[in-house]
Amino acid sequence: MDANKVSVEPFQVMASLCTTTVIVGAVLPNGKPNFMAIAWCCPASHQPPSLLICSARRHLTNSAILANKAFSISIPSRALVEKLDFAGIKSGSATDKSTLFQTFECPLKGAPLLKECPVTIACSLSKHFEMEAHEIFVGKIEHVYANSSITTNGAVDALKMDPCLFSFSGPSYFQLGPKFAIPWSVGGGYNPASATTTTSASAARPFPHVDTSVCVGCGACAGSCVANPTLWTMDAEGHATFAVERVNDCVRCGHCVEGCPVSAISMKL
Amino acid sequence: MDANKVSVEPFQVMASLCTTTVIVGAVLPNGKPNFMAIAWCCPASHQPPSLLICSARRHLTNSAILANKAFSISIPSRALVEKLDFAGIKSGSATDKSTLFQTFECPLKGAPLLKECPVTIACSLSKHFEMEAHEIFVGKIEHVYANSSITTNGAVDALKMDPCLFSFSGPSYFQLGPKFAIPWSVGGGYNPASATTTTSASAARPFPHVDTSVCVGCGACAGSCVANPTLWTMDAEGHATFAVERVNDCVRCGHCVEGCPVSAISMKL
Numbered sequence: 001m002d003a004n005k006v007s008v009e010p011f012q013v014m015a016s017l018c019t020t021t022v023i024v025g026a027v028l029p030n031g032k033p034n035f036m037a038i039a040w041c042c043p044a045s046h047q048p049p050s051l052l053i054c055s056a057r058r059h060l061t062n063s064a065i066l067a068n069k070a071f072s073i074s075i076p077s078r079a080l081v082e083k084l085d086f087a088g089i090k091s092g093s094a095t096d097k098s099t100l101f102q103t104f105e106c107p108l109k110g111a112p113l114l115k116e117c118p119v120t121i122a123c124s125l126s127k128h129f130e131m132e133a134h135e136i137f138v139g140k141i142e143h144v145y146a147n148s149s150i151t152t153n154g155a156v157d158a159l160k161m162d163p164c165l166f167s168f169s170g171p172s173y174f175q176l177g178p179k180f181a182i183p184w185s186v187g188g189g190y191n192p193a194s195a196t197t198t199t200s201a202s203a204a205r206p207f208p209h210v211d212t213s214v215c216v217g218c219g220a221c222a223g224s225c226v227a228n229p230t231l232w233t234m235d236a237e238g239h240a241t242f243a244v245e246r247v248n249d250c251v252r253c254g255h256c257v258e259g260c261p262v263s264a265i266s267m268k269l
Numbered sequence: 270m271d272a273n274k275v276s277v278e279p280f281q282v283m284a285s286l287c288t289t290t291v292i293v294g295a296v297l298p299n300g301k302p303n304f305m306a307i308a309w310c311c312p313a314s315h316q317p318p319s320l321l322i323c324s325a326r327r328h329l330t331n332s333a334i335l336a337n338k339a340f341s342i343s344i345p346s347r348a349l350v351e352k353l354d355f356a357g358i359k360s361g362s363a364t365d366k367s368t369l370f371q372t373f374e375c376p377l378k379g380a381p382l383l384k385e386c387p388v389t390i391a392c393s394l395s396k397h398f399e400m401e402a403h404e405i406f407v408g409k410i411e412h413v414y415a416n417s418s419i420t421t422n423g424a425v426d427a428l429k430m431d432p433c434l435f436s437f438s439g440p441s442y443f444q445l446g447p448k449f450a451i452p453w454s455v456g457g458g459y460n461p462a463s464a465t466t467t468t469s470a471s472a473a474r475p476f477p478h479v480d481t482s483v484c485v486g487c488g489a490c491a492g493s494c495v496a497n498p499t500l501w502t503m504d505a506e507g508h509a510t511f512a513v514e515r516v517n518d519c520v521r522c523g524h525c526v527e528g529c530p531v532s533a534i535s536m537k538l
Contacts, residue, residue: 002373002384006417008425009492010318010410011528015425016344016388017289017320018432018445019311039452042288042311044323045403049279051286052405054313054321056527075285078449085456100461104271115271119285129398131407133527134314136321138400141279148275156277156284158438163287165434165445166452168495169427171520173455175446176287176434180347183308183440187354192369223278226437251440258325258402259280 015169023087023101024053025072025112026064032098033112036061037088039166041073046224046258049141050126054134060092065137068110069125073139074101074117077162081173083116084164108142118147118161153230184253206267207247208256212239214264224259227251240264284438292356292370293322294341294381295333301367302381305330306357308435310342315493315527318410319395323403329361334406337379338394342408343370343386346431350442352385353433377411387416387430422499453522475536476516477525481508483533493528496520509533 024036040054051073055062065071076084083100090097102115111122123139130136150160158176165174208221212235221240222232228249235241243249257265293305305328313321320342324331334340345353352369359366371384380391392408399405419429427445434443477490481504490509491501497518504510512518526534 002414004416004418005373005389005414006420006423008388008413008415008420008423009498010413011315011493011495011524012424012498013320013388013390013410013413013415014312014315014318014495015427016415016430016432017291017310017312018427018434019288020286022286040311040313041286042309042323043283043286044309044405045400046280046283046325047402049283050400051282052323054311056315081450082456082459085450085452085454086459086461087456089453089456097461104274119277119282120274121282127398127400129396129405131314131319131396133316136313136398136405141282144277144279144282145271145274146277146282146285147273149273151275151277154275154277155281156438158284158287158436158441158443161285161438163285164450165287167427169425169430170448171452171495171522172427172448173450173452174427175449177444177446179439179441180444181350181354181433181442183354183435183442184358185354186442187351187356187358190351190355192355192366224280226280226283226440229278229281253440255280 015167018165018167018174020075021084021164021166023074023076023084023114023117024061025074025114026061027068027110027112028064028092032096033103034061034064034092035087035097035100037084044138046255050138051123051141052136052138054136056134062135065125066128070108070110070123071125071137071139072111072113072120072122074114074120075161075163076117078164078175080116081164106143113145118150119156120145182251184251206269207250207252208242208265209268210240210242211264214262215239216262218261220259220261221256221265224255226253226255284436287434287436287443289344290353290433290435290442292343292345292353292383292386293330294343294383295330296337296379296381297333297361302372303330303333303361304356304366304369306353313407315524319407320392320410321405321407323405325403331404334394335397339377339379339392340394340406340408341380341382341389341391343383343389344430344432345386347433347444349385350433375412382414387419388425389414424498451520453520475538476519476521477511477534478537479509479511480533483531484508485531487530489528489530490525490534493524495522495524
């Protein structure tokens, strides 16, 4: 073992994983909404776009999600930390939390949307996986509403959203810090042989090409673009076009390839 | 709908969820280690302590994890962002990444541990769940090694660890920002009726009590304590003792109650 390393108890490692704290909304059998704070939430799939939560079996919300086959995930800003934490301390079995947040009507029944949260998401339950003490609920994202003040070109700006990051380190709610590097780019020029960074990522990496004989014009390419959805437009025949003249705005991650339901996109130089 | 809200495409919501980027290590059929960057990683369970990763089906690592029933999860610091990103850009099918990180021997076969990462974790595969385009691998934490420079009282200090937080917002690697509130505490005095914070959390909340006639002295209470494991000691008879004189160091989260395998702990005033 490395001389600088010490062995740590398994549970203490939870301190290393900072996650975005969310509020899970569900409708109880009495018809009232309930709100639970959950830190163990992460994206589950690009296609279909899905999120997952891990929830301890004892939570009242779990049975409500199973009954309704729906739930909501909302992301509070730091300004809402007291309410968020209150929702985590108090169980809906003992405390009526139905008026803790203002809700607005959602096309999906069973998914109460939260007015005060900068991002609020209606999910239909797509998978339910059981473990010893916890359950995983995978939610297909059906509707997303965000405050216009935190969106840029139709995408959420994480820094403007100002989330409450949770870690067992402390435990703590941490603030999101500054951006320091670009994924699918900063490592593009890394040369393992010389262990130095040699060239910029974008120069040498393939970018999307559309086979218009296959494209059905559904727009999934723009929908799955993580960098700049405006790189994608539809031509006069209704086929997707990639703005090759703006290729440097593309991070070349290949999510459009994965997002295309008819395999019309490939990455080439 | 709220007038301030705009509808957002489902995939764009991935930008809202910042997660800790990790490197997943697995051993390929040729016996060499492979390293994959994964941002979709989160805690899965307290009992047994487990982590999960969501990985797209196309990844070479997935079949290696299934073959070995083991994998590693390592958390790189910001200083390693180029290597981390390189591991995400290059697939092990085309690039030999076996020398990208230095490894050290692990008691668990199939879980290459990473010397350069401040935290490196050996997991045995405990669950494997399938979705359309992604798979969830749940790993039971078997061994954890951390750099002594980033631990305090046997627990990982997230700020010293200096992780690379990933979000599709941009996309970006973000730095962890400062701590701004204490979970299971900041919301304790929130009064939903008056919508004001009235009292400190700890004054009114129950704390752990041990039934020594039930306690088997296993130490799981200390192992599951998220705030201050030194609150727990063993008395002369080998039973767990909670340092009631330091009750204000306890965040009263109840994880010790969940962690105790014989239900010897209850929360009381």
